[in-house]
Amino acid sequence: MSTQESDASGNSTWTTPGKYVEPGSDFVRDTNYIETRITRDGSDGYPVEPGRYRLVVARACPWANRTIIVRRLLGLEDAISMGLCGPTHDADSWTFDLDPGGVDPVLQIPRIKDAYLARFPDYEKGITVPAMVDVPTGQVVTNNFPQITIDFSTEWTEYHRDGAPALYPEHLRAEIDEVNHGVFTEINNGVYRCGFAGSQQSYERAYARLFTHLDVISERLSRQRYLVGDTITEADVRLFTTLARFDPVYHGHFKCNRSKLSEMPVLWAYARDLYQTPGFGDTTDFTQIKQHYYMVHTDINPTGIVPQGPDLSGWNTPHHREELGGRPFGDGTPPPPPPAAEQVSPRDAAPVAADPL
Incomplete structure (x- = not known):
């Protein structure tokens, strides 16, 4: 069983790290997630019901960050509570080490694995975030992250805030799905294929695929402000969380x-445009992002040293993407500020540039 200890400075250290690189092999992501859904009709046994479910996330994780953004854009904070795991974990589970006593205050468990085992006592697959947990039973419902955000848009509409944007509009769904497929296989997962490559040849193939598709997306975004249509959609959320981690983590740590x-002008301006849009930058914690990757992936970074850079001040500089037109929220409105308990500390966000004298 893995144990957590503390060093002389009081920082948590894990005695059983996970293994992420298989020597001689390509990285292959296991996408066999729990496919149970929370729907209006409750066809899978879990009907939409405000206050019943808890979204368990980690700000460090790009897949979880998507759900945080969508929940906030749609205004689902009062309908779906959120539990925050810390940025580091061992081979066993994400843990609630940010909470007093290391226990989630709603679920009353120290690790998200406990919710998985409550429903599947012999669960042998990865313990991942995001996960939707049924609070009354303490059981995980689903960890199918691509479906979770789609269902937030389509199944929870009764609880959307006034002015919530249409992130998955029906007339654009086919195009959104097509764009998402390429972004996932080549970019979202592509960075991991580079970082977790088990051979030089595997890495070089992954590297070529990643930057080929980044160039394709850059060309697309040189003509339009957002990936699909003239407003923010699910597609933009999915690309943003990878771009936000690119310079702090993927450029160096994942090679x-x-x-x-x-240094990629179109993508950099696009990412800054989104970062400065309510719901995106205010859910991005650069400190936890760096801690997660550099401390957890000890087979890539054996020292566990977390780099001080890069300079984040550019994230809040003008992007001029508004010149391409488009309306971020369409006929809707920006979300209000996040609840106090869910705010990212200013020290963990990109600094706001001082006004010139």
């Missing part, structure tokens, strides 16, 4: 180093 995001 995705043909160029930094900040």
Whole structure:
């Protein structure tokens, strides 16, 4: 069983790290998630019901960050509570080490694995976030992250805030799905294929695929402000969380180093546009992002040293993407500020540039 200890400075250290690189092999992501859904009709046994479910996330994780953004854009905070795991974990589970006593205050468990085992006592697959948990039973419902955000848009409409944007409009769904497929296989997962490559040849194949598709997406975004249509959609959320991690983590730690995001003008401006949009930058914690990757992936970074850089001040500089037109929220409105308990500390966000004298 893995144990957590503390060093002389009081920082948590894990005695049983996970293994992420298989020597001689390509990285292959296991996408066999729990496919149970929470729907209006409750066809899977879990009907939409405000206050019943808890979204368990980690700000460090790009897949979980998507759900945080969508929940906030749609205004589902009062309908779906949120539990925050810390940025580091061992081979066993994400844990609630940010909470007093290391226990989630609603679920009353120290690790998300407990919710998985409550429903599946012999669960042998990865313990992942995001996960939707049924609070009354303490059982995980689903960890199918691509479906979770789609269902937030389509099944929870009765509880959307006034002015919530249409992130998955019916007339654009086919195009959104097509764009999402390419972004996932080549970019979202592509950075991991580079970072977890088990051979030089595997890495070089992954590297070529990643930057080829980044160039394709850059060309698309040179003509339009958002990926699909003239408003923010699910597609933009999915690309953003990878771009936000690119310079802090993927460029160095995962060797995705043909160029930094900040050296790709179109993608850098696009990412800044989204970062400065309510719901995106205010859910992005750069400190936890760096801690997660550099401390958890000890087979890539054995020292566990977390780099001080990069300079984040550019994230709040003008992007001029509004010149391409488009309306971020369509006929809707920006979300209000996040609840106090869910705010990212200013020290963990990109600094706001000082006004010139």
